[in-house]
Amino acid sequence: xxxxxxxxxxxxxxxxxxxxxxxxxxxxxxxxxxxxxxxxxxxxxxxxxxxxxxxxxxxxxxxxxxxxxxxxxxxxxxxxxxxxxxxxxxxxxxxxxxxxxxxxxxxxxxxxxxxxxxxxxxxxxxxxxxxxxxxxxxxxxxx
Amino acid sequence: xxxxxxxxxxxxxxxxxxxxxxxxxxxxxxxxxxxxxxxxxxxxxxxxxxxxxxxxxxxxxxxxxxxxxxxxxxxxxxxxxxxxxxxxxxxxxxxxxxxxxxxxxxxxxxxxxxxxxxxxxxxxxxxxxxxxxxxxxxxxxxx
DNA sequence: CCAATCCTACTACATTTGTAGGTATTGCGT
DNA sequence: ACGCAATACCTACAAATGTAGTAGGATTGG
Numbered sequence: 001x002x003x004x005x006x007x008x009x010x011x012x013x014x015x016x017x018x019x020x021x022x023x024x025x026x027x028x029x030x031x032x033x034x035x036x037x038x039x040x041x042x043x044x045x046x047x048x049x050x051x052x053x054x055x056x057x058x059x060x061x062x063x064x065x066x067x068x069x070x071x072x073x074x075x076x077x078x079x080x081x082x083x084x085x086x087x088x089x090x091x092x093x094x095x096x097x098x099x100x101x102x103x104x105x106x107x108x109x110x111x112x113x114x115x116x117x118x119x120x121x122x123x124x125x126x127x128x129x130x131x132x133x134x135x136x137x138x139x140x141x142x143x
Numbered sequence: 144x145x146x147x148x149x150x151x152x153x154x155x156x157x158x159x160x161x162x163x164x165x166x167x168x169x170x171x172x173x174x175x176x177x178x179x180x181x182x183x184x185x186x187x188x189x190x191x192x193x194x195x196x197x198x199x200x201x202x203x204x205x206x207x208x209x210x211x212x213x214x215x216x217x218x219x220x221x222x223x224x225x226x227x228x229x230x231x232x233x234x235x236x237x238x239x240x241x242x243x244x245x246x247x248x249x250x251x252x253x254x255x256x257x258x259x260x261x262x263x264x265x266x267x268x269x270x271x272x273x274x275x276x277x278x279x280x281x282x283x284x285x286x
Numbered sequence: 287c288c289a290a291t292c293c294t295a296c297t298a299c300a301t302t303t304g305t306a307g308g309t310a311t312t313g314c315g316t
Numbered sequence: 317a318c319g320c321a322a323t324a325c326c327t328a329c330a331a332a333t334g335t336a337g338t339a340g341g342a343t344t345g346g
Contacts, residue, residue: 010333018234028293045335047294052333067293067342078245081234085245088231091161091224096251100243100260102221102228104267108239111264117243118257124247153303171323188305190324195303210312210323293342302333311324316317 006083007056007075015039016049017058017073017080025062025072149226150199150218158182159192160201160216160223168205168215 009017019034020026026034032046050071053059060074092098103109152160162177163169169177175189193214196202203217235241246252 012334014234041334042336043293044337048335049333051295066344069294081245082249084231084234085242085249085251088227089251091157091227096246097256097259099228099246100252100256101263102224103239103242104260104264106225106228108228108232109243109260109264111261113240113243114257114261114264116240117247117252118254118261120244121247121252121254121257155304184304185306186323187307191305192303194325207312209314212324288344288346290345291343294340296337296339298335298337300333300335302331304331305329307326307328309324309326312322314320314322316319 006079007058008083009053009056009058009080013049013053013056013058014080016046016053017077020059020071020073021077025070027065027068027070029068031071149222150201151226152196152199152201152223156192156196156199156201157223159189159196160220163202163214163216164220168213170208170211170213172211174214 015035016031019031023030023034028043028047028050031050032040032043035041035046050059054061054071058073058075059071062070062072064070089096089099092102100109158178159174162174166173166177171186171190171193174193175183175186178184178189193202197204197214201216201218202214205213205215207213232239232242235245243252
């Protein structure tokens with residue numbers, strides 16, 4: 001339930017979301033300041049993107065501090081990432097293998113990574129998706 | 144040498160390229176017919192995209208058959224894929240691990256895949272990039 | 287309480303992307 | 317040689333995206 005439509009985000013929107021996910025919540029000003037030095041558009045530009053994200057249901061207003069609106073993500077990073085991955089995977093014929101091979105070739109994967117991954121997969125097989133353990137919030141950062 | 148500028152392709156352009164890479168060479172008609180049943184726009188639409196791809200240097204005219212132009216890719220699938228992967232990776236903080244974890248969670252990776260990958264990486268470490276063995280074309284499909 | 291400041295809401299506009307129509311050409315079959 | 321059918325080529329336009337300015341309301345330090 002509470003299933004949100006799978007919004008499709010543009011490059012720049014994704015960039016903003018990346019920052020917002022990292023900060024957990026932020027004002028437009030904070031978002032702008034946290035963009036990478038390269039490609040940091042005007043304040044109002046960021047504002048516009050945030051508005052569009054709001055329209056798309058990707059973020060929502062949490063509250064006001066002073067006269068500034070504080071936004072927080074309305075969609076999970078994981079969900080969006082999943083979408084992106086799926087899309088990329090399609091370019092590779094739907095299978096993860098060629099993608100992995102590519103990563104290896106690019107030197108983005110070493111044996112240690114793979115070993116770790118192996119452990120992860122094994123664990124997952126033992127702990128199916130909705131095992132009672134992982135129910136509910138899993139972390140909460142003070143901020 | 145012969146280094147082509149890393150063109151950036153849109154969704155639809157990528158879709159066309161995907162087909163073209165698969166077919167190795169094709170006319171606009173063939174490209175259109177080989178798009179997935181969903182999302183198959185008008186002939187002239189495909190033509191427009193092909194023209195833009197040509198302008199971007201992503202494809203070029205190979206020859207004419209009848210009065211139809213035959214196109215072929217002018218950029219390697221691998222190069223484009225690499226770009227896409229790098230981009231996606233940035234969303235994940237530049238490291239491949241979270242991506243892998245995600246794939247595992249999505250059930251897109253099983254132990255067999257990982258084992259295979261392990262082998263691959265090991266081989267790559269033994270056979271550095273420009274070892275004389277791998278020089279030149281590595282496969283050639285009869286067609 | 288008042289002005290300097292900060293923020294929002296609205297509007298605008300250029301560029302890119304998706305989509306396609308109309309017209310000029312070109313080969314081919316007869 | 318001619319006309320038909322398929323194709324190329326040019327043009328157009330709507331929607332999405334990136335980018336930003338302006339007007340006016342809210343906040344707050346003094």
